[in-house]
Amino acid sequence: MPTDPTTQAATCPECDADVSIPEDAMQGEIVACDDCAAELEVLQLEPALTLGLAPEIQEDWGE
């Protein structure tokens, strides 16, 4: 995969895969890991972009 200058790399805390984060990602942004499909939250941007597992949001998808 070519390096896209508009993304930055971070590591999935769940499976250690490289995850591409948009350069303009904001703290608290939720991204999905391509490898394990975990939902990851951008915990901090400086000095290094850090990802954590996003809290599970229980959404009502209808019953």
Ligand SMILES: [Zn+2]
């Ligand atoms: Zn992962």
